[in-house]
Amino acid sequence: MSNSKMYMEDGKLMVPDNVVIPFIEGDGVGAEITPVCQKIVNSAVELAYVGKRSIEWKEVLAGGKAFEKTGEWLPQATLDAFKEYLVGIKGPLTTPVGGGIRSLNVALRQTLDLYVCLRPVRWFKGVVSPVKEPHKVNMYIFRENTEDIYAGIEWEQGTPEAQKFYKFLHDEMGVTKVRFPETSSFGVKPVSKEGTQRLVRAAIQFALDNGLPSVTLVHKGNIMKFTEGGFKRWGYEVAETEFKDRTFTMNEYERLKKDLGEESAKAAVAKALNEGKLVVKDCIADAFLQNTLLLPEEYSVIATLNLNGDYISDQLAAMVGGIGIAPGANINYKTGHAIFEATHGTAPNIAGQDVVNPCSLLLSSVMMLEYMGWKEAAQLIVNALEKAFSNGEATADLARFMPKGNALGTKDFGQRIVELL
Numbered sequence: 001m002s003n004s005k006m007y008m009e010d011g012k013l014m015v016p017d018n019v020v021i022p023f024i025e026g027d028g029v030g031a032e033i034t035p036v037c038q039k040i041v042n043s044a045v046e047l048a049y050v051g052k053r054s055i056e057w058k059e060v061l062a063g064g065k066a067f068e069k070t071g072e073w074l075p076q077a078t079l080d081a082f083k084e085y086l087v088g089i090k091g092p093l094t095t096p097v098g099g100g101i102r103s104l105n106v107a108l109r110q111t112l113d114l115y116v117c118l119r120p121v122r123w124f125k126g127v128v129s130p131v132k133e134p135h136k137v138n139m140y141i142f143r144e145n146t147e148d149i150y151a152g153i154e155w156e157q158g159t160p161e162a163q164k165f166y167k168f169l170h171d172e173m174g175v176t177k178v179r180f181p182e183t184s185s186f187g188v189k190p191v192s193k194e195g196t197q198r199l200v201r202a203a204i205q206f207a208l209d210n211g212l213p214s215v216t217l218v219h220k221g222n223i224m225k226f227t228e229g230g231f232k233r234w235g236y237e238v239a240e241t242e243f244k245d246r247t248f249t250m251n252e253y254e255r256l257k258k259d260l261g262e263e264s265a266k267a268a269v270a271k272a273l274n275e276g277k278l279v280v281k282d283c284i285a286d287a288f289l290q291n292t293l294l295l296p297e298e299y300s301v302i303a304t305l306n307l308n309g310d311y312i313s314d315q316l317a318a319m320v321g322g323i324g325i326a327p328g329a330n331i332n333y334k335t336g337h338a339i340f341e342a343t344h345g346t347a348p349n350i351a352g353q354d355v356v357n358p359c360s361l362l363l364s365s366v367m368m369l370e371y372m373g374w375k376e377a378a379q380l381i382v383n384a385l386e387k388a389f390s391n392g393e394a395t396a397d398l399a400r401f402m403p404k405g406n407a408l409g410t411k412d413f414g415q416r417i418v419e420l421l
Helices: 030-049 064-070 076-085 104-111 160-172 193-209 228-241 250-260 262-274 285-294 306-319 359-371 375-390 410-420
Strands: 007-009 012-014 018-024 054-059 087-090 116-122 138-144 153-155 186-188 214-219 247-249 278-284 301-304 327-331 338-342 393-395 406-408
Touching (some): 018 030, 018 076, 030 359, 030 375, 030 410, 104 338, 116 306, 138 193, 153 160, 193 278, 214 228, 228 247, 228 278, 247 250, 250 278, 285 306, 301 306, 359 375, 375 393, 393 410
Parallel strands (some): 018 054, 087 338, 138 301, 393 406
Antiparallel strands (some): 327 338
């Protein structure tokens, strides 16, 4: 085993002190935020471990830069590097227009089977938010990453494939509810028991490992009874079989209430909480979106399907100041593979102007350090960001809303964070 590569041993990620991490610079603003983030991470690692640990950054290509240099949007060499080194990081990527890959991000997730999209959302003091009490927002979204409508199984209206699919639905399956069959496009939404359960398992384990109070299964099972309803049912099944001694589910509460009455059910909840058990509950997606605005403190870890997770993570990011400070990761907890990423786009309208906010990629770098077990370096960066925002020091997108905001360029902001480390 090369001493510069991470590897899995007995289900645990083993990280050498001097590690190689492949990175995709990214298109548009990627060329500005990636070097700034690497400089901050290198400084934090040096400070935290006094030269005993280091990162060697290995550039791999994807997106516009890859197409320019190799004629391919996602070269095999890039996929091979992520497979070999396990953990990597990427800036925002252009999705090619026209044929070929629908989305480079989706292609990376599906090829490496990165079944968890993890999006932590928290508020930093000093950042202006559109909600009254942003400090109450502190959640971790576990979004299923490989199934649902993002599987990309669809047919355009008017094509022979769409007609063939409708004919099968109508003639073979007896479906009569398609209102305008001649002009309908069709999509298929696969949601599997295995896909659901590995996602929920990861969410529950994360909550237990980090001493968090609850996991909420967010779904639309009242309408999509077999796909999203299956997600809810299979999620509870994981909690009640694999984590039986460490969790209490609201499913269990409803059963007790039916069999023994409400008082007995409430007593069981109180006992479970007293024993420090993790509460596993569920919520319909539309009610959840409302509740996050009214009672965000009631939610901690969220487990949800792919499309719901997309909506939810962006709404929660807006509640704490915007997608510019929202990090993200795509993880396979079984193989150890993980790609950390900026959650925003390439922003071509501001590229090259030294104004872009690097915090999405920087906080994703913090997540990467935490995943590697280098928590001391990660905490140094978080502390520095807290100091900067409290002082009103930020890039223009955040500083313009701060009462005493001091707008810094991308490079200057990066340098300021290094100084505050």
